[in-house]
Ligand SMILES: Cc1cc2ncn([C@H]3O[C@H](COP(=O)(O)O)[C@@H](O)[C@H]3O)c2cc1C
């Protein structure tokens with residue numbers, strides 16, 4: 616039987632501090648100056664805290680690409696027409712999009728989900744979970760009902776639950792939805808109080824003039840919907856993004872199954888913010904892949920307490936940065952499993968260790 620979002624939130628527990636501490640000890644026993652592998656070490660510790668295991672081989676991973684349409688496209692806020700959403704879904708299913716290429720390279724499965732595309736798509740590999748044909752226009756009313764937002768969260772949660780049951784141990788968030796940087800900016804402003812002029816970015820590449828218009832659209836969306844940031848599901852319902860709510864469920868699902876979840880760009884990070892507001896402990900299971908060029912993303916990551924691993928001037932979404940970061944997670948796992956210890960390799964330890972008994976740690980605080 617399906618759980619409620621409240622029950623899901625209650626099922627998410629804190630990271631395993633003992634396993635993280637054991638990972639730190641193991642890292643400091645390896646043949647390198649303490650802390651010298653920088654963020655790879657913090658990732659290794661975080662993975663231990665998440666999974667409860669100090670050293671494991673890198674698990675099977677999957678990127679969940681949630682696709683949905685946005686009524687707010689009627690306001691002319693994107694550089695591209697709304698029909699690109701279903702067109703790109705067909706591209707994902709044919710294996711030709713950027714996320715497909717990068718997922719193949721990283722050995723990750725692509726799970727493409729129709730959670731609210733405004734078109735009928737049939738394909739044997741499509742995960743058909745349409746809740747409605749796109750959201751309402753948030754500049755003039757709510758994106759969806761509260762029930763629809765909750766149903767979208769549960770879709771993401773169930774997909775992860777089933778994938779975890781067949782052995783997927785690491786998830787990446789991905790999305791497709793023309794107009795979704797507008798919904799994301801509105802959600803970020805609603806949750807944080809940061810004004811629209813600081814959360815609205817250039818999305819697919821709009822002009823300065825269209826950007827100013829987009830800021831006005833987000834201001835209208837906030838004024839007419841009056842979201843209550845203390846009610847995260849209600850806020851998701853008002854400002855929407857079926858794919859954003861779906862990804863919130865993916866993140867909660869990963870945390871409930873004690874799996875790491877790699878958070879992709881701006882839109883995924885807004886879903887992460889909603890997940891954190893629903894279940895604060897879920898933030899411990901998040902790993903930020905990269906910082907997007909989209910305005911607002913760097914600030915959003917710092918509000919989530921996440922440090923991105925990659926700075927590649929990307930601004931695509933789909934889960935592209937997320938699957939690229941899998942190479943680094945794999946690297947961290949291999950370091951933990953394969954590197955020799957000082958003792959095993961007969962290598963002398965640091966004078967600093969001998970002096971005060973405390974290993975100097977880089978303090979890379981992921
Ligand atoms: C061909 C194409 C492929 C994409 N893949 C991801 N996005 C990205 O751009 C969209 C958000 O930007 P905006 O809010 O400005 O519409 C989302 O679909 C996002 O995933 C794409 C956009 C396009 C045009």
Ligand SMILES: O=C(O)c1cccnc1
Nearest residue numbers: 818880881907930931932
């Ligand atoms: O950072 C992202 O995820 C992003 C930025 C611009 C357009 N689409 C996605």
